[in-house]
Amino acid sequence: MSLMELRKVWGSAPLLAVSVGVFIRDEHGRVLLQRRGDDGRWSEPGGALDPGEDFLTGARRELLEETGLTCDDLALLPLPEGLQDGPDLYGRYPNGHEIYVVGRRALGTLPAAALEHAAPDDSGETLELAWFALDALPDLSSNANRRSLSVLRARVGLPPLPLAPTPPPPPLGNHLMDLRKLVGPRPLFSPGANVLVTDDHSRLLLLRHGGTRKWTLPGGGLEPGETFEQTAARELLEETGLTAARLEPLEMYAGPAYRFTYPNGDTVDNVSVLYRAHGVTGDLTPQDGEVLETGWFGVDDLPDDDELSGELIRANVRHWREGQSTQP
Template identity: 75%
Template sequence: MSALMELRKVWGHRPLISVGVGLLIQDERGRVLLQRRGDDGLWGTPGGALEPGEDFLTGARRELLEETGLVCPDLSLLPVAEGLISGPESWHRYPNGDEIYLLGMRAHGTLSAAALDGARPDDSGETLELAWFALDALPELSANINRAKMSLLRARVGLPPLPLEPTPPAPPVGNFLRELRRFVGSRPLFAPGANVLVTDAENRLLLLRHGDTGLWTLPGGSLEPGESFEQTAARELREETGLMANRLEPLEMFAGPDYRFTSPNGDVVDYVSVLYRAHGVGGVLTLQAGEVLGAAWFGVDELPADDELSGELIRANLRHWKEGQSTQP
């Protein structure tokens, strides 16, 4: 049984966050591979939820094999600006009443049309049928998340986007992970969220001292149901620092086994985190009481040692920033 189904035992039909990957497979004519789903009989792309500790590309290859029996040699994740899945349009209610916010990444690959002759989906019942469809002759699609994926491909060939179905208002921002912990204890949970690079006029990077660990971290935090990654980045930046950005540029997605973190209280999370760069930052630096013990600005050669940073995710975020500085003219 999947980790998500285990959560359903204690959470019921209420909205959950599912971290997963959607696959956009096209043939030599530009047609897209769709599966007719076993739950609602409608069409969508192959894909599904990650398992704890799994990265997106590994999950994409696994889901493609399970749902189609196919292997796509050139399968790769889309650039983060195109590949992100999140936001209110990612809400879906399954026929059994389960509500979910799907988020994660999209992967793209190509196969010959003839490859479908060798398709052998597994016996789970998720895939009733597989077929190629032209982007201007799509069947009835299951859920907004599939409409959004098709609109991405349609835009590439000059076709208009598909209309989205209405979605319910997002739940009030609270502390989704903390509430979930009441039911599941310290077991590994996905922690989707965002961190933000904020620099000053001297190109020094803003770091915060974490209230629980005393270690240095970036402004950022966990995504709440119904939020996009960008909305999370903006909210956490404002809450933790009092600052606001005119624009948040997505730089990179960080996910996989390297980014598992154990809190001082024993809670285990697998981070699924988008790193943003803040542009046009304004406001007065005002630290969030309790959450943040202090703040400082660091030049690229002045960053704290690795053991002073709050885990591998933050270390990887800072390496990304440093590498970006080295490539600038």
């Protein structure tokens, strides 16, 4: 379901907005910004993904809708600088709708003269487009814009932009389950994180999930105001009793390939960051009810694909297996 559809049943309370920010720079190092129709302030082009959409497809669509431009070299920024998440990315629209932005950042280049051919759509989202130097930015619309532009500023040695104060995030609960009570089994974005944990014998930890009865990785869903890394650490502890000294982001997965339908019919569009755990401590203690059993698997004895819990977990396991095959 789209954000607009969710608002009809959820009201104005905070929602996770799975979004992509699009940064276009010209030959002078300036960045393209739009003056927004909702608050009159400036932001990069971008917005919420459509159901089932991947981030790069969403970035291209939003750029075209809000500027009328296309960019051949548009690409997602690498992790971790390409990630959008955390309590600072709270936003409240003039109509009272509250969000926490989570997602990615994309970057591309166009000549300054491309702006002469800009043609935003007639939605009213874009009032004006202009190039700005990174050390002479206008009044920005939100912390999401400030955080993202600080990433670009850091690349040229400029300090981060100050952030506006934000309210404390809601207490941890089960955001996805709360939405399910209102929307039924229809597809919902499910931002979250999974964790690769290995032992001293280079074996991968897998968990047999109580709901699907298939093998999965430690991990789960992100709550409003959490970072992906905080989600990974929390879920690792809850499901296994283990703690990591450091979590290294490896890859982010989103798009139609990672849609998953649970046995009860509930459907999610997974938007997931894969982490590798370093410095793992604690006693392996499976979470009662959610984890039926645990297992350590080497490259040659991994479960078959049909025993793994969906394409997201299969992709995560492939990432680990391919990494093992390239090690000396």
